[in-house]
Amino acid sequence: MPKRRLPAILALLTVLSLHAAAPAGSAQEKVDLEVISRIKEEGLKRSQVMQILSYLTDVCGPRLTGSPNLRASGEWAMSKLTEWELKDARFEPWGPFGRGWTLEGFTANVVAPQFVPLIAHPKAWSPSTPGTVRGEVIYLEADKETDLEKYRGKLRGAIVLIAPPRKVEAHFEARALRQSDEKLLNLANAEPTGRMQGPPPQAFQQTPEQKAAAVLMQKKWDLCFEERPALVLEPGRGDGGSLIAQAINLPQPPPDTPADRRPRAWTKEAPATMPQVVVAVEHYNRILRMLGRGVRVRLEINIVSRFHDNDSMGFNVLAEIPGTDLRDEVVMVGGHLDSWHSGTGATDNAAGSAAALEAVRILQALGLKPRRTIRIALWGGEEQGLLGSKTYVREHFGRRIDPPAVAAPRREVATPGSAAASEQTGPPQPLPRYELKPGHDRLSAYFNLDNGTGKIRGIYLQGNEAVRPIFRAWLAPFKEMGATTLSISSTGGTDHIPFDAVGLPGFQFIQDPIEYNSRTHHSSMDVYERIQEDDMTQAATIIASFVYHAAMRDEKLPRKPLPGPVESRSKE
Numbered sequence: 001m002p003k004r005r006l007p008a009i010l011a012l013l014t015v016l017s018l019h020a021a022a023p024a025g026s027a028q029e030k031v032d033l034e035v036i037s038r039i040k041e042e043g044l045k046r047s048q049v050m051q052i053l054s055y056l057t058d059v060c061g062p063r064l065t066g067s068p069n070l071r072a073s074g075e076w077a078m079s080k081l082t083e084w085e086l087k088d089a090r091f092e093p094w095g096p097f098g099r100g101w102t103l104e105g106f107t108a109n110v111v112a113p114q115f116v117p118l119i120a121h122p123k124a125w126s127p128s129t130p131g132t133v134r135g136e137v138i139y140l141e142a143d144k145e146t147d148l149e150k151y152r153g154k155l156r157g158a159i160v161l162i163a164p165p166r167k168v169e170a171h172f173e174a175r176a177l178r179q180s181d182e183k184l185l186n187l188a189n190a191e192p193t194g195r196m197q198g199p200p201p202q203a204f205q206q207t208p209e210q211k212a213a214a215v216l217m218q219k220k221w222d223l224c225f226e227e228r229p230a231l232v233l234e235p236g237r238g239d240g241g242s243l244i245a246q247a248i249n250l251p252q253p254p255p256d257t258p259a260d261r262r263p264r265a266w267t268k269e270a271p272a273t274m275p276q277v278v279v280a281v282e283h284y285n286r287i288l289r290m291l292g293r294g295v296r297v298r299l300e301i302n303i304v305s306r307f308h309d310n311d312s313m314g315f316n317v318l319a320e321i322p323g324t325d326l327r328d329e330v331v332m333v334g335g336h337l338d339s340w341h342s343g344t345g346a347t348d349n350a351a352g353s354a355a356a357l358e359a360v361r362i363l364q365a366l367g368l369k370p371r372r373t374i375r376i377a378l379w380g381g382e383e384q385g386l387l388g389s390k391t392y393v394r395e396h397f398g399r400r401i402d403p404p405a406v407a408a409p410r411r412e413v414a415t416p417g418s419a420a421a422s423e424q425t426g427p428p429q430p431l432p433r434y435e436l437k438p439g440h441d442r443l444s445a446y447f448n449l450d451n452g453t454g455k456i457r458g459i460y461l462q463g464n465e466a467v468r469p470i471f472r473a474w475l476a477p478f479k480e481m482g483a484t485t486l487s488i489s490s491t492g493g494t495d496h497i498p499f500d501a502v503g504l505p506g507f508q509f510i511q512d513p514i515e516y517n518s519r520t521h522h523s524s525m526d527v528y529e530r531i532q533e534d535d536m537t538q539a540a541t542i543i544a545s546f547v548y549h550a551a552m553r554d555e556k557l558p559r560k561p562l563p564g565p566v567e568s569r570s571k572e
Contacts, residue, residue: 029473032552035368036477036545042362043541049358050533052080056337056354057344057528064124065314065338065381066100066266073337074317077357077378081319084364086376089319094391097381098266100308101125103341107132108277110287112298119280120233121245121342121524122303125265126275132302133230135159139291145219155227159299162220163234165285171240175518179457179485179510187510190489192463218252225251225273231301232276235284242525245278245342266384268309275303278342314380316388321363323373323551330439331550332375332446333359333543336382336389336495343526347516349494351531351539352449353378358540359547370551372444379495382450389495393502397443398436400501401567403429431564434502438571444556445505447546450494452520454512455535456542458485462500462507466558474549481538485510503562509539 056063060073074091081089101124110116111134139161142148206214224232236243247265250273263270279287290297317337323329335352339345360376381387393399449456456478459471468486475483490500491508499506512535520526550557 029470030553031473031477031549033477035366035548038366039362039544039548040541042365043358043544044537046365047358047537047540048361049354049536049540050531052354052357053346053350053531053536054528056350057346061344062341063337063339063345063350064101064341065384065387066097066308066312067102067341068100068308069102070100070338070380071315074315074378074380077317077337077353078319080357081317081360081376084361086319086360086364087322089317091315092318092392093313093315094380094388094395095314096312097314097384097387098264098270098312099125099268100311101266101341102306102308103304104306105302105304108279108301109299110297111300113290113295116283116286118283118299119241119243119524120277120283121236121243122305123245123248123276123278124341125270125307126248126277126303126305127273128305129231129275129301129303132300133159134300135230135298137161137233137287137291137297137299138229139288140220140223142216142220145216148219148223151223152227155224155229158229159231159233159301160224160229161233161284161287162224163217163284165288166235166281168239168281168285176515177518178454178512178514184457184485184510187458187487187489188485190487192465192488192490221249222251229274232274233279233284234276235281236278237281238519238523238525239281240519241280241282242519242523243278243280243342244340244522245524246340246522248273248276264384268312275301277301277303314388314391316380316392317376317378319360319376321360321370321374324369324371326371326551327373329372329442329444329556330375331370331372331444331547332377333448333547334377334379334389334446334495335449336380337378338380338383338388339526340383340522342524343520344528346526346528346531347452347514347520348522348526349382349450351453351536355449355536355540355543358536359544362540362544363548368548370548371553372551374547374551382495386495386498390498393498393504396437396439397499397504398434398440398502400564401433401435403432433564433567434562435568436502436566436570440502440504440569443499443504444553445507445550446496446499447543447550448494448496448506448508449511449539449543450508451511452514452516453531453535454514454516455481455532455538456483456509456511458483458487458510459546460491460508460510461486461488462490462496462505462560463488464505464558464560466560467505470553470557471546474546475542477545478542481542483538483542503559505557505559509543511539 063070078089108118108120137159250263251271333356336349337353379388496506496508520530
């Protein structure tokens with residue numbers, strides 16, 4: 001056997017042994033193998049998950065929060081839930097959110113020195129152009145703030161390229177990946193990192209170079225907001241013809257303005273700004289190279305966009321499979337229905353929404369009668385900060401009140417052979433407080449899917465060690481499908497977090513990344529073709545089984561202790 005294969009084989013054996021070694025007591029967890037066999041039969045042989053995905057992506061299209069497309073997708077989801085005989089399919093409003101936005105027309109071309117159709121996309125909530133804008137481009141080239149003075153008085157009505165060229169590297173490694181044995185082993189051996197463990201994590205720290213570049217870029221935007229060019233263009237993240245376009249840039253208030261008072265592109269109070277377009281990096285760089293050779297480059301760009309001010313509220317889609325003897329207790333499953341706008345939101349997150357819809361369809365098709373009520377939730381506003389799920393948790397279960405951050409004093413310490421450094425001293429950070437509602441006691445668990453099209457490889461325990469033997473038993477029948485990993489670590493960034501933040505068992509599944517971070521996440525290539533059908537049927541089948549078994553247990557799933565006091569507990 002070649003020596004280079006030994007590490008991978010040893011890692012695989014270690015992963016398998018970790019998953020096989022069940023602690024004492026786990027054998028008592030009930031697993032209904034007959035029902036799992038039926039779930040597999042329905043989920044793998046009669047799946048409708050790709051039909052669901054196609055409608056959400058191909059027909060409804062991009063589902064920006066507040067847009068008519070999102071509402072249409074929610075209405076269609078409610079119609080399917082009603083068709084499958086779930087009860088009380090409904091929109092539950094939250095908000096206010098603000099303005100919706102849709103793109104109704106767009107062209108972007110280089111017209112001189114030759115015609116080149118550009119790969120480009122307007123940013124969300126960009127205003128329309130006043131017809132087709134034609135003109136030479138101005139590159140806002142600056143290495144320091146004083147360099148910007150030469151452009152003052154020259155940008156009004158112009159087409160401005162705001163950013164320097166971005167280097168594009170070759171991709172020598174595959175863009176699409178499965179979880180490696182090493183990564184799964186690392187996840188299985190991870191230390192707890194849950195949000196419930198202590199104070200909120202520190203913000204990302206920029207290097208001095210990154211901070212200087214960010215400050216200079218903000219100065220460029222400030223100049224544009226003063227001068228009012230006709231259009232501002234920037235290179236998109238991504239390459240190979242794909243790009244990432246999110247919300248427009250806005251004039252910024254003073255740095256000490258509280259986060260909740262900073263302007264948001266979707267609010268009716270958002271300050272006016274100029275149309276903004278993201279251009280594929282290869283095309284953006286080409287324009288800059290031509291300018292660098294003294295060539296005069298002319299563009300023509302037309303944006304037709306529409307703001308929707310008639311309904312400022314967001315919504316979540318909810319429906320239920322009523323329980324029997326434990327009907328007042330609830331198991332939830334879901335994903336976010338909203339997306340960004342340059343693709344069709346396939347992997348982020350029609351995949352998770354379709355898997356949740358398919359999971360409840362499977363349970364209904366089998367005529368199963370869960371003890372607890374099973375509730376599906378398709379969230380809105382996830383892309384703007386988990387708005388739908390945060391509001392739902394606050395309204396139904398309670399809220400966490402984080403204390404103001406207190407900077408502990410630091411002291412200088414020295415180690416042999418190194419310069420003095422500082423370490424934090426002083427009293428511990430104050431604990432969060434909680435205001436809880438009666439529904440908090442009745443929720444057993446929430447299961448979420450929102451990391452793309454990849455199949456399920458296991459589940460994050462979110463720092464909740466007590467659920468390990470339970471989830472190990474539930475995963476065991478899916479070992480042949482590659483789902484075995486239990487990781488005590490936490491993952492963030494999606495709709496299970498508001499549940500976890502108030503001490504409720506909220507979980508995200510571990511998935512194969514496929515192309516999620518390398519190609520599809522928030523990009524113009526987040527489309528149906530990037531979905532892997534076998535992975536989706538596997539995921540929906542496992543989710544259906546997890547939800548069913550959570551609904552059938554004698555007890556609710558165990559919870560982590562809250563790290564702070566419960567200040568109030570409201571009554572019915």
